[in-house]
Amino acid sequence: SQQGEEDPQALSIQEGENATMNCSYKTSINNLQWYRQNSGRGLVHLILIRSNEREKHSGRLRVTLDTSKKSSSLLITASRAADTASYFCATASTSGTYKYIFGTGTRLKVLA
């Protein structure tokens, strides 16, 4: 399967700093989503951006999408210790597809 790639694989920052993680994918997409996973838990949906959108905000989250480069970035501003988790991007290639392609994830550690 064609998994997306995320970088960095791991990121360690101080509380209050911003965290940026990137996702690259291989196929044309209908939308791209970001999920969060706490250790040993399920994934929680954070935000979705459609292929015709370039930027989207939700609280402290900012997502950008560049379809020409097949890449997206997730910015978490003013990070908190509670943001410590793994973050995954997922892409849906066509409308109504049931096959989402997940990236390999970025492990974020926010130090208090």
Place this chain on the structure above:
Amino acid sequence: DGGITQSPKYLFRKEGQNVTLSCEQNLNHDAMYWYRQDPGQGLRLIYYSQIVNDFQKGDIAEGYSVSREKKESFPLTVTSAQKNPTAFYLCASSISPPTGKLFFGSGTQLSVL
């Protein structure tokens, strides 16, 4: 509370044994999914079901089987044919057809004795 319940949280399999992972949802979603997660990797799709009494193979279906007799339930059986079953298994659901958002259970960690 609406959500997806996976059980058990931890499961151990002996060699040659089939084991079944439970997934129940009360979100009234038509679509359900099973994913496998290995350390350092993303999620890989095992099986998905668009509607009751229907399911399709995902990318890594060999050694697994599913059923979808009820809208709320989508159990996954890891058969003895799956030679490397140790992984974290995640069940998810969505509306059908999906518009984007997947809802996940809390996962089952399967290990081999």
